[in-house]
Amino acid sequence: MKLATQISRTVFLLGIVSLLNDLAGELIMAVLPVFLVSLGSSGWVVGLIGGLEDATKSLLSLVFGGLADRLGRKKPLVFLGYLIPSVFRIALPFSTHWAMALVFRVLDRVGKGMRTAPRDALIADAVTEPTRGANFGFHRAMDTAGALVGSLLAFVFFWWLHLPLTGIILVGGLVSLASLIPLSFVSESVSAVQHRKLFDGLRELPKKFYLNLAGMTLFALANFSYMFFLLKVNAVYTDKLAVGLPIAMYALYNFTYTFCALPAGVLSDSIGRRAILLMGYLLFGVTSLGFAFAQSLVLFVPLFALYGIAYAFIESTQRAFAADLAPPERRGTALGLFHMCIGFGALVGSFIAGVLWGGPDSSHALTFFYGAALAMVGVAFLALTARWE
Incomplete structure (x- = not known):
């Protein structure tokens, strides 16, 4: 089967939405x-913000994933989940303190938490299991293509156009609004309203x-915020390179x-x-492990x-795996629980x-030794779960 025929129209449109939204988001990120740092934060503040972002998104993913199952509709939650972040991205450059x-x-991240599980359930519902990996992979590729373009534009805006950081962030907020346009063309099949409570849905998820x-959550403890990798580059260089090179490295990450x-x-x-x-x-x-020793572009x-x-x-x-393991009528709840556990793992990590x-x-x-060690623990646990199922 040709790859183009495996990608559903719903997934294609959601891919366009994610491309635009992540272009905007990565301009900011x-x-x-x-x-x-310019607002007076330090390493622990960066860790706190990165973790709270993930935790907020993930806790709400469980709530809204379960709500999508009960309502029988996912698109309205997805729409609100893209609208809310646009508003606060526009507000972000006006911050005068790191607490703001x-x-x-x-x-x-409230908006992201509202949309993530319903959107992933929408993708899973639109395709069959034999092509689910390809469709989730396509969506992530579109998502990250936007991230790649956004991080490249951030570099261009800062290095060549000399826009201030606040200007780059404001552009990201405005572009974020444009991602709502293709979303209006997404259709969904509405299912019957369910009157079961959230915890009833959680009890119906299988042991496997x-x-x-549990294995994926263990790895999430190792998977700390991307910002630490960028700050390692920032710490090695000075002057303009201390800002420009982290942006360039982030673009390389998004490219691969x-x-x-x-x-x-x-x-x-x-x-x-x-x-x-x-x-x-x-x-x-x-x-x-490599980042623990890296001190130059030769390794970065x-x-x-x-x-x-x-x-x-x-x-x-991970998303396709979680969707495979859940019954269709509980997919929103399962993906919500998945995102919640991954997010809280990331908060602690x-x-x-x-x-x-x-x-x-x-x-x-020490930060990177910690990440390497916990990643190996996650590998061991996930490998063993195949025998325990």
């Missing part, structure tokens, strides 16, 4: 760590779902992620989700490329990474 930025970023979720996400999804349809996830976790562990360039490949193997495959970061004169190696 590429400069966010340095913007936070924290509030705006958390409110941005919870076992594999974009071009590997779809092949990784297709491969997971062929050899299985677990095998691809284990490879992704291993690659992340190697990457994190291949490590950021490897970071992107690892994420391509992990992100789309980012907090620990921030504590281990050290002062301005530190090599920051």
Whole structure:
């Protein structure tokens, strides 16, 4: 079967939405760590913000994933979930203290939490299991293509057009509104309203779902915020390079992620989700270990490329894996619980990474040793769950 015929119209349109939204989001995220530093934040604040973003998104994913199952409709929640972040992205550049930025970023993640599980359930419902990996991989590739373009534009805006960080963030907020246009053309099949409570849906999820979720959550503890990788580059260089090179490395990460996400999804349809996830976790562990020693572009360039490949193997495959393990009528709830557990794992992981970061004169190696060690624990646990199911 040709790849083009495997991608559904719904997934294609949602891919366009994600491309535009992530173009806007990555304009912001590429400069966010340095913007936070300019507002007086430190390593632990960056870890706190990164973790709270993920935790807010993920806790609400469970709530709204379950709500989507009960309402029998997903698109209205997805629409609101894209609208709300646009508002607070426009507000972000007007922050005068890191605490204001924290509030705006958390409110941005409220919208993401509202849309993520319903959107992923919408994707899973639109395709069959034999092509689910390809469709999730396509969606992640479109998502990351937007991230790639956004991070490249951030570099161009800062390095050549000399826009201030606040100007780059404001452009991102305005572009975010445009992502709502293709979403209006997405259609969905409405199912019957369900009157069961959220916890009833959680009890109906199978044992194998919870076992594999435990393994993925363990890895999430290692998967601290991307901002620490950028801050490592920022700490090594001075002057304009301290801002420009982290943006360039972030663009490289997004480049490799974009071009590997779809092949990784297709491969997971062929050899299985677990095998691809284990490879992704291993690659992340190697990457994190490398960052513990990296002090120049000779290592930063291949490590950021490897970071992107690892994420391509992990992100789309985890979602497809969780969707495969859940019954169709409980898919929103299952994906919501998945995002909640991953997010809280990331909160704890980012907090620990921030504590281990050290002062301005530190090599920051402990943060990356921690990530490498926990990644290996996640690999071992996920490998063993195949025997326990």
